[in-house]
Amino acid sequence: TGFNNDVPFNLPAGFDLQQFLNGARDHYRTLQEAWNRNDFSKIQEYVTPELYNALVEERRLYAGEQHTEVMFVDAQLVRADRGPGWAQVSVKFTGRYRDSSEQVEADINEIWHLERDLRTANAPWLIVGIEQ
Numbered sequence: 256t257g258f259n260n261d262v263p264f265n266l267p268a269g270f271d272l273q274q275f276l277n278g279a280r281d282h283y284r285t286l287q288e289a290w291n292r293n294d295f296s297k298i299q300e301y302v303t304p305e306l307y308n309a310l311v312e313e314r315r316l317y318a319g320e321q322h323t324e325v326m327f328v329d330a331q332l333v334r335a336d337r338g339p340g341w342a343q344v345s346v347k348f349t350g351r352y353r354d355s356s357e358q359v360e361a362d363i364n365e366i367w368h369l370e371r372d373l374r375t376a377n378a379p380w381l382i383v384g385i386e387q
Contacts, residue, residue, distance in 0.1 A: 263336040266344075267373065272332060279330040279346050279367075287352075290314065291321040302382045303370075322356040328363055340374045343383075 266272070282301060289297035293314060299307055328350035335344045350363040368384040 262334050266335045267342040276330045283328050284325050324353045324355050326351040342371045344369050
């Protein structure tokens with residue numbers, strides 16, 4: 256098992272872990288490409304308004320297109336919790352990326368915190384925070 260007992264692991268009803276993690280890997284790549292292209296209309300679909308505003312501010316620090324290419328990425332669920340009307344999960348991404356213009360490679364190691372409103376039918380999982 257290897258889970259720290261302090262970390263909740265209460266999955267929402269009907270949660271398909273494998274499908275969720277497959278989707279998470281795809282979304283990681285989609286969002287990295289949107290970040291590279293400065294495509295915030297795409298990013299807005301995945302994040303809360305608060306995180307959106309923070310990312311817009313951060314992206315202003317980088318001029319023009321970015322060239323971060325995800326070589327490979329894996330996802331694992333590291334936390335799940337729920338309460339009345341909400342569910343939260345934390346996904347740890349590990350892997351490797353390359354900056355094709357600067358010819359550097361580095362490790363991917365970040366955690367995305369997502370939340371879903373369970374009171375709304377088919378509500379999306381939205382990213383509320385990113386830890387690097």
